[in-house]
Each structure stands twice: as structure tokens, then as C-alpha cells.
Amino acid sequence: xxxxTGAFEDESHIPCLAHPLTREQVDNACDIxxxxxxxxxxxxxxxxxxxxxxxxxxxxxxxxxxxxxxxxDNYKQLFQQHRWEEPLESVILRIQHFKNxxxxxxxxxxxVIGHSTFFMLWMNASRKLENCExxxxxxxxxxxxxxxxxxxxLIHL
Numbered sequence: 001x002x003x004x005t006g007a008f009e010d011e012s013h014i015p016c017l018a019h020p021l022t023r024e025q026v027d028n029a030c031d032i033x034x035x036x037x038x039x040x041x042x043x044x045x046x047x048x049x050x051x052x053x054x055x056x057x058x059x060x061x062x063x064x065x066x067x068x069x070x071x072x073d074n075y076k077q078l079f080q081q082h083r084w085e086e087p088l089e090s091v092i093l094r095i096q097h098f099k100n101x102x103x104x105x106x107x108x109x110x111x112v113i114g115h116s117t118f119f120m121l122w123m124n125a126s127r128k129l130e131n132c133e134x135x136x137x138x139x140x141x142x143x144x145x146x147x148x149x150x151x152x153x154l155i156h157l
Contacts, residue, residue, distance in 0.1 A: 015107075017049045020061045021098040024115035026086040029079055031115075035059040035072035063090055088121075095122045102139060 018039070024031040033039070036059045040050050053061060059072040063086035068078060095118065102110060116128040119135070129135055 015049065016047050017051070018043075018053050019098065019101070020053050020056065021094045021101070022112060022114035022118055023062050023094075025088075025091045025117040025121075026063045026084065027117070029076075031062070032075065032079055033062050035075070036061055037072065062086075091118065091121055094118075098122075099139060 023033060026032060034042070036050075036053055039053070043050075060070045060075055064070045064075070064078075065082075065084055068082070070078060099122075102112075119125070119129055120127070123135070123137065
């Protein structure tokens with residue numbers, strides 16, 4: 001989904017953050033990302049801020065079984081030899097963490113670019129979004145504000 005950020009290239013005043021929590025559920029080889037060093041080099045000078053990904057200091061930022069010795073040099077071979085799938089509970093937990101992160105943002109309108117399974121589970125939808133489909137939703141705060149109203153964040157997916 002980093003490729004999709006090109007729509008914002010001429011909008012340098014709009015923050016564009018790469019967030020590892022919006023990644024796809026690992027199910028197939030195409031769901032495995034690139035090591036962090038490759039992403040930051042490939043998308044350097046595009047205006048994408050990789051700070052959140054760099055904070056983890058992990059080259060392999062997608063799901064893999066904790067008992068595997070994964071590195072940027074062997075991840076493709078390991079997946080071919082020991083295909084794995086990210087547990088549904090893991091994806092749901094990521095979605096909850098991402099929603100909590102969004103709620104703490106100061107912006108009131110946010111565009112999220114991500115992957116189909118992530119969005120389907122987030123929206124509790126019965127269908128996948130079409131490629132480049134725009135879907136708008138409101139994310140309400142879980143707690144009331146001082147004036148008794150709910151804070152709302154408008155999300156464009």
C-alpha cells in the first residue's frame with residue numbers, strides 16, 4: 001500500500017505515515033512485505049514518514065511464528081519451506097491497537113491506505129473493498145468528552 005501514497009505526492013502539507021499495524025494478514029507469499037531497509041530505500045524522497053516503522057527497529061515487521069529465526073536474508077525461503085498464516089486473533093488485536101492509535105491523533109479527518117483483510121475485519125464487512133475503493137466511516141471515541149458528546153474521527157479507507 002506504500003505505492004498508493006503517490007496520490008498525495010503534491011500534497012506535502014498532508015502527513016503521510018507508514019504504519020506497520022495496517023499490514024495485510026499473512027496468508028500467502030504476496031502478504032509478506034519487504035524488509036524495512038528495502039522499503040525505506042525504495043520509498044525515500046517520496047514524503048512517506050517511516051518513523052513508526054523505524055521505532056520497532058525490526059527489519060521483519062510482518063507476522064511470523066516466534067519460534068522461527070527470521071532475517072531479511074532468509075524470510076522468503078522460510079515461508080516457502082514452512083508456510084504459515086497469521087492467526088485471526090493477532091489481526092483483530094492489531095486492528096484494535098490501530099483504532100486506539102487513531103483516536104489519539106489530533107487530526108479529525110484521516111485517510112487510511114491498507115489491505116483488504118485488514119479492512120474487512122475492521123469494518124466487520126461481508127465483502128472485500130474493490131482495489132482503490134473509497135469507503136468513509138466515522139470512528140467514535142469510546143469515552144464521552146467533558147461536554148457529554150462523543151469525539152468523532154472521519155476515516156476514509
